[in-house]
Amino acid sequence: MRIGDLASKASVNPKTIRYYESIGLLPEPERTHAGYRAYTERDTDRLVFIKTAQRLGLRLDEIREILSLRDQGQRPCDYVRETLRHQVTEINQRITELRTLRDELVSLDALADDLINTDVAHGCPLIEHAHRCEQ
Known part of the structure:
Protein backbone atom coordinates (compact mmCIF):
# COMPACT_ATOMS: atom_id res chain seq x y z
CA MET A 1 0.00 0.00 0.00
CA ARG A 2 1.09 3.59 -0.53
CA ILE A 3 1.66 6.20 2.14
CA GLY A 4 -1.80 7.72 1.74
CA ASP A 5 -3.41 4.33 2.27
CA LEU A 6 -1.33 3.70 5.38
CA ALA A 7 -2.11 7.18 6.70
CA SER A 8 -5.81 6.60 6.17
CA LYS A 9 -5.78 3.18 7.85
CA ALA A 10 -3.95 4.54 10.90
CA SER A 11 -5.74 7.92 10.97
CA VAL A 12 -2.54 9.93 10.72
CA ASN A 13 -1.09 12.47 8.33
CA PRO A 14 1.40 11.21 5.72
CA LYS A 15 3.88 13.76 7.11
CA THR A 16 3.69 11.96 10.44
CA ILE A 17 4.65 8.71 8.74
CA ARG A 18 7.62 10.35 7.03
CA TYR A 19 8.69 11.88 10.35
CA TYR A 20 8.48 8.54 12.14
CA GLU A 21 10.63 7.04 9.40
CA SER A 22 13.17 9.85 9.74
CA ARG A 37 6.91 3.86 -0.72
CA ALA A 38 5.35 0.40 -0.41
CA TYR A 39 3.94 -0.41 3.03
CA THR A 40 2.62 -3.65 4.48
CA GLU A 41 0.12 -4.60 7.16
CA ARG A 42 3.07 -4.94 9.50
CA ASP A 43 3.73 -1.21 9.02
CA THR A 44 0.07 -0.52 9.80
CA ASP A 45 0.31 -2.54 13.02
CA ARG A 46 3.49 -0.74 14.05
CA LEU A 47 2.00 2.67 13.33
CA VAL A 48 -1.16 1.86 15.30
CA PHE A 49 1.06 0.64 18.15
CA ILE A 50 2.97 3.97 18.11
CA LYS A 51 -0.21 6.03 18.10
CA THR A 52 -1.71 3.96 20.94
CA ALA A 53 1.45 4.37 23.00
CA GLN A 54 1.34 8.13 22.40
CA ARG A 55 -2.31 8.23 23.47
CA LEU A 56 -1.19 6.61 26.74
CA GLY A 57 1.24 9.50 27.17
CA LEU A 58 4.47 7.75 26.23
CA ARG A 59 7.13 9.94 24.67
CA LEU A 60 8.67 9.09 21.32
CA ASP A 61 12.00 8.14 22.91
CA GLU A 62 10.18 5.74 25.22
CA ILE A 63 8.25 4.29 22.30
CA ARG A 64 11.53 3.86 20.42
CA GLU A 65 12.93 1.87 23.34
CA ILE A 66 9.81 -0.31 23.50
CA LEU A 67 9.96 -0.99 19.77
CA SER A 68 13.65 -1.76 19.99
CA LEU A 69 13.05 -4.34 22.71
CA ARG A 70 10.18 -5.82 20.71
CA ASP A 71 12.27 -5.92 17.53
CA GLN A 72 14.96 -7.84 19.44
CA GLY A 73 12.37 -10.47 20.35
CA GLN A 74 12.01 -9.32 23.96
CA ARG A 75 8.74 -8.56 25.67
CA PRO A 76 8.90 -4.90 26.70
CA CYS A 77 6.16 -5.20 29.31
CA ASP A 78 8.42 -4.56 32.32
CA TYR A 79 9.81 -1.42 30.70
CA VAL A 80 6.31 -0.26 29.73
CA ARG A 81 4.99 -0.89 33.22
CA GLU A 82 7.86 1.02 34.82
CA THR A 83 7.39 3.89 32.39
CA LEU A 84 3.63 4.07 32.98
CA ARG A 85 4.14 4.03 36.76
CA HIS A 86 6.56 6.92 36.45
CA GLN A 87 4.02 8.73 34.32
CA VAL A 88 1.31 8.23 36.96
CA THR A 89 3.63 9.79 39.54
CA GLU A 90 4.20 12.80 37.28
CA ILE A 91 0.47 13.14 36.64
CA ASN A 92 -0.22 13.05 40.38
CA GLN A 93 2.34 15.80 40.92
CA ARG A 94 0.79 17.86 38.13
CA ILE A 95 -2.71 17.36 39.59
CA THR A 96 -1.44 18.64 42.95
CA GLU A 97 0.11 21.67 41.23
CA LEU A 98 -3.11 22.35 39.31
CA ARG A 99 -5.24 22.12 42.46
CA THR A 100 -2.96 24.60 44.18
CA LEU A 101 -3.15 26.92 41.18
CA ARG A 102 -6.95 26.59 41.07
CA ASP A 103 -7.19 27.52 44.76
CA GLU A 104 -4.96 30.53 44.20
CA LEU A 105 -7.03 31.68 41.24
CA VAL A 106 -10.30 31.28 43.13
CA SER A 107 -8.89 33.31 46.01
CA LEU A 108 -7.60 35.96 43.66
CA ASP A 109 -10.98 36.15 41.92
CA ALA A 110 -12.68 36.65 45.30
CA LEU A 111 -10.42 39.67 45.89
CA ALA A 112 -10.65 40.96 42.33
CA ASP A 113 -13.28 43.69 42.84
CA ASP A 114 -11.34 45.22 45.74
CA LEU A 115 -7.96 44.90 44.03
CA ILE A 116 -9.03 46.33 40.69
CA ASN A 117 -10.14 49.52 42.41
CA THR A 118 -6.71 50.09 43.94
CA ASP A 119 -4.37 52.57 42.37
CA VAL A 120 -1.53 50.74 40.68
CA ALA A 121 0.55 52.87 38.36
CA HIS A 122 1.57 50.11 35.99
CA GLY A 123 0.40 46.61 35.28
CA CYS A 124 -2.51 44.80 36.82
CA PRO A 125 -3.30 44.86 40.53
CA LEU A 126 -4.38 41.22 40.40
CA ILE A 127 -0.96 40.09 39.22
CA GLU A 128 0.81 42.51 41.57
CA HIS A 129 -1.14 41.03 44.50
CA ALA A 130 -0.29 37.47 43.43
CA HIS A 131 3.38 38.44 43.20
CA ARG A 132 3.36 39.93 46.71
CA CYS A 133 1.69 36.79 48.10
CA GLU A 134 4.34 34.45 46.69
CA GLN A 135 7.20 36.32 48.34
Missing part, protein backbone atom coordinates in the same frame (compact mmCIF):
# COMPACT_ATOMS: atom_id res chain seq x y z
CA ILE A 23 13.57 9.25 13.49
CA GLY A 24 13.61 5.48 13.18
CA LEU A 25 10.24 4.58 14.69
CA LEU A 26 9.10 3.15 11.37
CA PRO A 27 11.55 1.30 9.17
CA GLU A 28 12.28 2.65 5.70
CA PRO A 29 9.78 0.96 3.43
CA GLU A 30 10.62 -0.76 0.22
CA ARG A 31 10.09 1.28 -2.91
CA THR A 32 8.16 0.44 -6.04
CA HIS A 33 9.83 0.72 -9.44
CA ALA A 34 8.24 4.15 -9.72
CA GLY A 35 9.82 5.18 -6.40
CA TYR A 36 6.68 5.12 -4.26
